[in-house]
Amino acid sequence: MRRHAVLWSFAALAALMLVPFGVVALNAVKTPAEYATDGPLSLPDGVSVTGIVDFWERVDFGEKLFNSFVISGSVAVLAVVVSVLNAYALGIGRVRGRLWILVVFLIANTLPQEALVYPLYFLTNKVGLYDTKTAVVVIFTVIQAAFGTYLLTSTLGGFPRELLEAARVDGANKWQTLVRVVVPVSRPTLGVLFVFFFIWTWNEFFLPLVLLISNDNQTVPVALGVLQGQRMMDATMTSASALLGVIPAIAFFLIFQRALTRGITAGAVK
Template sequence: MKRHAVFWSLIVLAVVMLAPFVIVAMNALKSPAEYAADGPLALPSDITFQGIVDFWERVDFGQKLLNSLVISGSVAVLAVIISVFNAYALGIGRVRGRLWILIAFLVANTLPQEALVYPLYYLAKETGLYDTQLSVIIVFTIIQAAFGTYLLSSTFVGFPAELLEAARIDGANKWQTLVRIVVPVSRPTLAVLFVFFFIWTWNEFFLPLVLLISNDTQTVPVALGVLQGQRLMDATMTSASALLGVIPAIAFFLIFQRTLTRGITAGAVK
């Protein structure tokens, strides 16, 4: 009985979570006249993609999609690499002041973006990086790497000493130990970090809104927010924008779902 109760509870929870997405998808496939006549909860009688096409052309969604992919992918890769280097030094190298350094990384993750926006805006202006994708990549690489360093350092502290000793006996230097021993063993955890960094960066809105003002450099969330704020879209086009905005993140998550599952399972086994 308990298993059945848990099963049906999960079914109800899944329906509740998927209901908004289904409603948005239905309205994105309606015409404005049908939406006005039947309301948002009625099934579309005649499927049309005109709202999606109009929104794609109005915001140049292909360019925004490419911008988000470049920024999120670059941040995810760079943040993982920097996190590995930092955590290797702090977790395995045991540098002096390790605890205080980790506390500094932890505090950095608790700072609200509103407190960072003016210093980052000023630095971007002074360095000539304002309104460039590189400025957003640098900022979020540092932010994500701070969290990655804190997490990986805790993981590397418990790294099997036997493997490190065996590598040292075989004549491996610190760089070889990192590349040939630490990284392969930690690959599931690094894969999980990569997925999280990508999705977190993809969904960022506030700092990209401040640092990216040109239409050619904006990301998907910024383009959606700016256009909706201008009240230039009807209900069907608004639904189309929400649908197109969330589909890439869902697709990325589904593609790397097995990687994410393996990483979490490997962490549980350890």
């Protein structure tokens, strides 16, 4: 009985969390006249994609979607690679000053983006990378890798020494040990980091807003924020923009849900 009560509680909580998404989806397929007449909670008479099509064409959403995928995917891959290399040196290699290096990474994770925006703007402007996707990829790779390094270092600090010794006996050097032993064993954790890095970067707004001023380079959150700030959308188009903005992240999460589940389960078992 207790188990069923817990399951029902989780189901009710999940349904409650889906209510805002349902309201947004409902209003996205309404006409402006239906929204003005019946309000945001009424059911539409039919499915109207006018708001979705108008928003897609107005902001060239396909281009913004491509920019977000390129930036988020590149950051997720590069940040995982950098995190693994750093954590391998700190967690397994036990380099000198390991504790202080981890403190630096921890401090980097606590700095607000508002404190970083002017130095990053000045630096990217000086090196000629301002208003380029490359600058955003490099910056967020460093930011995400700081968290990944801090997390993976503690994980690899408890890596089974028997496996490392066995690889060393078989003649593997440090690079071969990393690629053939450490990475395969740590794959569930790396999968979790990859998913989180992608979604976190996808949802970033402030730094891309400052560093990507050209319309051709803007990401999905920046395009949504700029257009809403100009007050160029009605309620149905606003709902359509919110729906289109969140669907890709949800789809990515669902595609990689198995990797996320395996990583969390592996951490719990360990």
